[in-house]
Amino acid sequence: MSHLFSSLQIRNLFISNRIVMPPMALDIATETGEVTSKLIDHYLLRARVYPEQDPTMKWRGRAGLGLIIVEHAYVNTKGQVHPHQLGVHKNSMVDGLKKLVTMIHKEGVPVGIQISHAGARALHSPSAPSGIRSPYLSRFGQKQEETGDPPSELGREELRRIVADFGRAARRAKQAGFDFVEIHGAHGYLLNQFYSPLTNLRGDEYGGTLERRLRFPLEVISTVRKAVGVNMPLFYRLGADDRLFGGNHIHDSVEATPRLREAGIDCLDLSGGLCGYLKSGPEGFFAYMASAIKPVVDIPVMVTGGIKTRSTANEIITSNTADLVGIGRTLLTDPAWAGKVWQESHSRREFIFS
Template sequence: MPSLFDPFHLNGLRLRNRVVMAPMVSDYATEDGEVTLRLISYYGERADGGVGLITVEATAVSPNGRLGQNQLGIWADDQLQGLRYLVERIHATGAMVAVQLHHAGRQSSFGARTHADLVAPSPIPSPTLPLSKPRELAPAEVRAIVPDFARAARRAVTAGFDAIEVHAAHGYLLNQFLSPFSNYRTDEYGGDLEGRLRFPLEVLSAVRAAAGPDFPVGVRISADEYVPGGHTLAESAVVARRLVESGAHYIHVSSGVPGGHAPPDASGSDFSATVLLARGVKQVLTVNGLAAPVIAVGRVIRPSTARRIVEEGLADLVAVGRAVLADPLWVRKAAAGLDDEIRVCSGCRDCIHHERGCPPLAKRAG
């Protein structure tokens, strides 16, 4: 039986255990998207804390794809030196590090605030930015975004990252193309699922080509969008299968898009609804003879939950977000069996709605 603290091989990359730090925007970068000392020490602390694979937050592949002004960027060579320092700091602890490549599309709150050119598959505002109508991308413009991802991938390799995660979840640009909730196009980038998959698959293929054939590249999806007309597990399982058949080395199963409802309580289960979606995706991949690892995430607060996800085969790896914000030493304490000494995340969501980091942790630490 596999264990949470067994090493894991992700397309040849050896992870010291099966705990992944979930990508979480920190807004600790400069206004030019460059790495800061604060950002390095934030990730360094979590890597010191024993995480196997750190996923560096949603990192913008182009300035107009930015979510916020202080979002980390990977669109310019000037950003490389800081990224190298970040990677070195994390590697010094024995952890591996992936970067999440991101374009916010219509969901760019920075773009909305600064009246920048908001772009999307269709001219429909995000439910959370109702006054900011995006411009529909022409097919040539869609194709022109693909090289932004490829150049970002090349920079990721140059900076020393060990893996790349393509962000196709949470209602951002790739998810906007995937979903009938946000994609009303009738051309080759819309219509049926094949059409809606075209842009994400072009991005995946360009990223893989830029990074090299053996470089691990995964994709994060929202397996249930929790919006009327959006994807549920049935379509997302097909999406996951197509992504893996097209070269994705892993699938990271998240859920939700802005404007949707929160994941329902998975009544009768010890696992969150999003973790159960990961199990569904894993089952579909397995039935189709596809061995790509699946990462589960979602309200994994206590180590016992993470252990069971791996031991019971719901997923291959477990991503932990807020729990490692609340206690950077979560993994070390769990590995030593000191579960009772973990500073437990209360689920208050202050880190999402009010301030970055874990404000209650800062208060407790004085």
């Protein structure tokens, strides 16, 4: 039976335990998207195995995080959502990202990066599947609501350019040394906007049925897979439930996820759809998504959702609800959480490490 400190392999990526730091937007890059020392320090603080742990421990490699996913980086300037958001939109970004990766790798933690396009939530000149103002997205304070202008509807040529930009961004991530790439398809960003019937009102091959609403995300996945090659793992953050009347619900994602797998995804990172990531609720409030989706796919599933305690995190793994747990806001307030949990489990002799 797997537990919180069991290892896991995804393609050529070895993960020493099941604790993941999920992507969380910091807005501390430069105005043009470059890595800053403050951003590097943020990740290093959470990647380190802390000095209070006995350095002679045989299994100290499992004591920290199993995996880090760096916050979403925009694939082109029209896809930027925050003024100081991290970027992966041009070749000059690679050196800074490479420095970030190198520093994290020195701490013994694998690291990936999430790539995204904001769509209707873009900071400047928002564009979207449909040229409509969305009250569901306005709760994020997007620019279009402030100006009163709806986003422009994306044409086929623009869609082709965005798909190509995702591919180029993934290639840069690989050049920078990241161990994997995660495509952002949740939280009301562009791919989620195509997936949701609340924001996709198109009448062409990219809108209408679930199959058509998936067409654009699948094109992005296919292009990114080609860009990173056959060995590099590819994650997808899926907004598995809009939690809004008329939107996508979990049964839609149960139908959709095998298609994502067929297109080249190696791990599903489940979160909220247009409802966003939520800020409160019982521990593991997105675990129901994994319970429904894991049985229909043969790839690892990760789930987040207000997880704060060792017992909840471990129960999600031991019950086979999910394969990985994302610990987000808890790591923001307590960077040493993963190490403390390992120490407690080790002292209790809870797990047999082999």
